[in-house]
Amino acid sequence: MQTVEELYQLILQRKSNPEAGSYTDYLFTKGLDKILKKIGEESTEVIVAAKNPSDQEFTYEVSDLVYHVLVLMAERGISVDDVKTELAKREGLMSKTKERREIDKL
Template identity: 60%
Template sequence: MIEPLYQEILERKKEPREGSYTNYLFDKGIDKILKKVGEEATEVVIAAKNEDKQELINETADLVYHMLVLLVEQEVSLDEIKEELANREGKLSKTEDRKVIEEL
């Protein structure tokens, strides 16, 4: 389902449709897209903290959509993301190599 949505967003960038929210984001540019990604990520955190499953589902869907718009805007393919994830598969991630999260 993510692949077809990515392709639809890519197509919308190539062939804009009047009144399209996706095209609105592309027209406003990278700063607007980044702002929306940040807003949606924050809303995912809030939904999780509120322990509201439906809100978490809704906000996660919004975040995924806006992340895909960002990837298209930056010309990053899903194959590149898949490749990076595959490169990480099976690798041990040491907690001491990670930044400590003090509090949320």
């Protein structure tokens, strides 16, 4: 099974070593506007699927969106570690905000 990090690494590999028939290469060749168009489409599909009862369909659409977001990150030069670091920073900030809210309630 492929982790998100492994998928990101494979996407980076496709960017530096184009491979015939690769959909990822097709996206990089088309460029940022095409990748952004796909993000828009896939986001809409996630929204529609979230309103439907099928967990399988919802999971499928979320996976499509995650893949396209990873392609966008690679195009913009943002790594999975960059996102992890940002989320880790928020962990501290959010608990402070939560504490603040608890204090404000008193």
